[in-house]
Amino acid sequence: MKIEKERKFILKRVPENIDIKSGIKMEQYYLKLSAKETEQGFDVKRIRRSVWANGMQKAYLTFKSRGLMERLESEKEITADEFEMLKKSAFKYISKVRFIYELNGFTVELDIFSGRDLTMAEIESPEAEKFQAPGDWKEVTGDPSYQNVNLAVDFIKLN
Numbered sequence: 001m002k003i004e005k006e007r008k009f010i011l012k013r014v015p016e017n018i019d020i021k022s023g024i025k026m027e028q029y030y031l032k033l034s035a036k037e038t039e040q041g042f043d044v045k046r047i048r049r050s051v052w053a054n055g056m057q058k059a060y061l062t063f064k065s066r067g068l069m070e071r072l073e074s075e076k077e078i079t080a081d082e083f084e085m086l087k088k089s090a091f092k093y094i095s096k097v098r099f100i101y102e103l104n105g106f107t108v109e110l111d112i113f114s115g116r117d118l119t120m121a122e123i124e125s126p127e128a129e130k131f132q133a134p135g136d137w138k139e140v141t142g143d144p145s146y147q148n149v150n151l152a153v154d155f156i157k158l159n
Helices: 035-039 080-087
Strands: 002-010 024-031 042-051 057-065 070-078 092-103 106-113 119-124
Touching: 024 080, 035 042, 042 070, 042 080, 057 080, 070 080
Parallel strands: none
Antiparallel strands: 002 070, 002 119, 024 042, 024 092, 042 057, 057 070, 092 106, 106 119
16 A cells, blocks of 8 residues: 555646556446445445556556545556456446646646546646646646546446
């Protein structure tokens, strides 16, 4: 288990240096926590499938504790079959395309969300508080409505 420390920002536009073809397509499904998982301090249970432009795919099962800038995270890679099985019990869903690039000495994960006019940047680093954001980025780290689980739509509406 590791401590995830990240800051989130809203962008009015996609930076010019982003190669739109290089994006990683991500689909995330949110699952109900068991009583044991809740007792362990977890607040979110998620599966994610990432698909790169070259066709490579990876899937993960992730648990996260409560928190906005800092929280505990446990993640393990799962098979495509495990992903498909777990997906059947999901109650929320979100998809996005992610672009990764360097800015001011930090790795930026830029997400463009499907089905909504929302572009966000995340800086995940033990020293995230030192990141100097461009002046037109609006920080939303402290706003829980911008956590992916809260941006996700009810999965039942998609079926």
